[in-house]
Amino acid sequence: MALNYIWISFFVIAFLIACFQLFVYGDTEIFAKLVDSTFKNSKTGFEVALGLTGTMAMWMGIMKIGEKAGIVKLLAWGFGPFFKRLFPEIPEGHPAIAPIFMKLSANLLGLDNAGTPLGIKAMKEMQTLNPNPDVATNAQIMFAVLNTTGLTFIPVTILMYRTQAGAANPSDVFIPILLSTSITALSGMILVAIYQRIKLWDRVLLAYLLGIIAFIGLTISYFASLPQEEIKTVSGIVSNFMLFSLIIFFIVLGLIRRINIYDAFIEGAKEGFDIAVKIIPYLVGILIAIGVFRTAGALELLTNTLEDVFQFFGIEGEFTKALPVAFMKPLSGSGSTGMMLEIMKTYGPDTFMGLLACVFQGTTDTTLYILAVYFGSINVKQTRYAATCGLLAAFIGLTSAIYISYIFYIG
Numbered sequence: 001m002a003l004n005y006i007w008i009s010f011f012v013i014a015f016l017i018a019c020f021q022l023f024v025y026g027d028t029e030i031f032a033k034l035v036d037s038t039f040k041n042s043k044t045g046f047e048v049a050l051g052l053t054g055t056m057a058m059w060m061g062i063m064k065i066g067e068k069a070g071i072v073k074l075l076a077w078g079f080g081p082f083f084k085r086l087f088p089e090i091p092e093g094h095p096a097i098a099p100i101f102m103k104l105s106a107n108l109l110g111l112d113n114a115g116t117p118l119g120i121k122a123m124k125e126m127q128t129l130n131p132n133p134d135v136a137t138n139a140q141i142m143f144a145v146l147n148t149t150g151l152t153f154i155p156v157t158i159l160m161y162r163t164q165a166g167a168a169n170p171s172d173v174f175i176p177i178l179l180s181t182s183i184t185a186l187s188g189m190i191l192v193a194i195y196q197r198i199k200l201w202d203r204v205l206l207a208y209l210l211g212i213i214a215f216i217g218l219t220i221s222y223f224a225s226l227p228q229e230e231i232k233t234v235s236g237i238v239s240n241f242m243l244f245s246l247i248i249f250f251i252v253l254g255l256i257r258r259i260n261i262y263d264a265f266i267e268g269a270k271e272g273f274d275i276a277v278k279i280i281p282y283l284v285g286i287l288i289a290i291g292v293f294r295t296a297g298a299l300e301l302l303t304n305t306l307e308d309v310f311q312f313f314g315i316e317g318e319f320t321k322a323l324p325v326a327f328m329k330p331l332s333g334s335g336s337t338g339m340m341l342e343i344m345k346t347y348g349p350d351t352f353m354g355l356l357a358c359v360f361q362g363t364t365d366t367t368l369y370i371l372a373v374y375f376g377s378i379n380v381k382q383t384r385y386a387a388t389c390g391l392l393a394a395f396i397g398l399t400s401a402i403y404i405s406y407i408f409y410i411g
Contacts, residue, residue: 064268
C-alpha cells in the first residue's frame with residue numbers, strides 16, 4: 001500500500017512541477033523530456049533485470065548448496081542459547097522454533113524474499129501461544145523487529161546491481177554493509193529487550209552481545225586507523241576473500257554431508273532465474289516513476305534543500321545525494337532499489353554517493369512493509385511498540401552507515 005501511494009505521488013509531483021516550469025518559466029520541452037524519460041527508464045529497467053539473471057542464478061545456486069548441506073542447523077547450534085533468551089515465552093521444542101531459525105538464517109544468507117513464507121509460518125505458530133489474538137506478543141514483536149533490521153552476511157542483490165552498473169570492485173560495500181546492518185540489528189534487539197525487560201546482563205546473552213559489539217568496534221577502529229589509500233585495498237581483499245571462502249565452505253559442507261552438489265546448485269539457479277524474471281515489472285514500474293520525478297527536478301530540489309539545511313548547521317552535505325535511498329528503504333524495497341540504481345546511474349557506482357546509496361540499501365529492511373505483512377497474516381491489530389523499535393533501529397543504523405562510509409571511502 002505504501003508503494004502504491006509513493007508511486008502515484010511521484011507522478012503527481014512531477015506533473016505539478018512540470019506545469020510550473022511550463023507556465024512560469026516557459027520550458028516548452030519539459031513534457032517531451034518526461035515522455036522521453038518514461039521510455040528510457042522502461043528500457044533500463046528491463047536491461048538491468050536481464051543483466052541480473054546470470055548472477056542471481058549463480059548466488060541462488062550457491063545458497064541452495066548451503067541450505068541442503070545443513071547450514072541452518074549449524075546456525076541454530078551456534079546461536080540457539082542466544083535466541084532462547086530473546087524468546088523466553090516460547091517453550092523448548094515448540095513448532096515456532098524451527099521456522100524462526102530458518103527465517104533468520106535465510107536473512108543472514110541474503111535470502112530474505114525466499115524466507116518470507118517461513119516468517120509468516122513462525123508468526124502463525126507463535127500465535128498459538130497468544131492469549132489475546134488481537135494484540136502482538138513479546139515474542140512476535142522481537143521476531144518481527146529482528147526481521148525489519150535486515151541483518152545479512154551476504155548482500156547478494158546489492159553486489160549484483162553493482163556488477164550490473166559496472167563497478168570496478170562490486171564487493172567494496174561488503175564490509176560497510178555488514179557493519180551498518182549489524183548495528184541496526186543490535187539496536188533493534190536492544191530496544192525491544194528494554195521494552196520487554198529482558199535481562200541484558202544475563203551471562204550468555206551478555207557474552208553474545210559483547211562479542212557482536214566488540215566485532216563491530218574493532219573492525220571500525222582497525223579501518224579508521226589505516227591510511228585512506230589502504231582502506232579500499234584492504235577492504236576489497238578481505239571482502240572478496242570472505243565471499244569466496246563462504247562459497248568454498250558451502251561446497252565442502254555439501255561434500256561432508258554427501259549431497260549432490262551440482263544438482264543442488266542447478267535447483268537453486270533455476271529459482272534465481274525465476275526471481276530475476278519476476279522482478280522485471282517491479283523494476284520497470286519504479287524506475288519510470290523515479291525517472292519522471294528526477295526529470296521534473298523534484299529529486300534535485302529535495303537533495304539540494306537537504307544539503308542547504310545541513311550546511312547551515314555546519315555539516316558536510318555531500319551524503320544528502322544518497323539520502324533518498326535512506327528515506328525510501330523503511331517504506332518500500334522496490335522504491336529504495338530504484339533510488340539506488342538511479343543514484344549509481346547519475347553519479348557512478350564508484351563515487352561516494354553511489355557507494356553510500358548501496359550501503360544505505362543494505363543497512364536495514366522495509367520496516368513498515370514487513371510489519372504489515374507479518375502482523376496482517378495473523379490478524380493482529382495492536383502491534384504495540386513494534387513500529388517504534390523498528391523505525392528507531394533503522395534510524396540508528398542509517399546514521400551509522402554515513403559515519404562508516406566516510407571512514408571507508410573519504411577518510
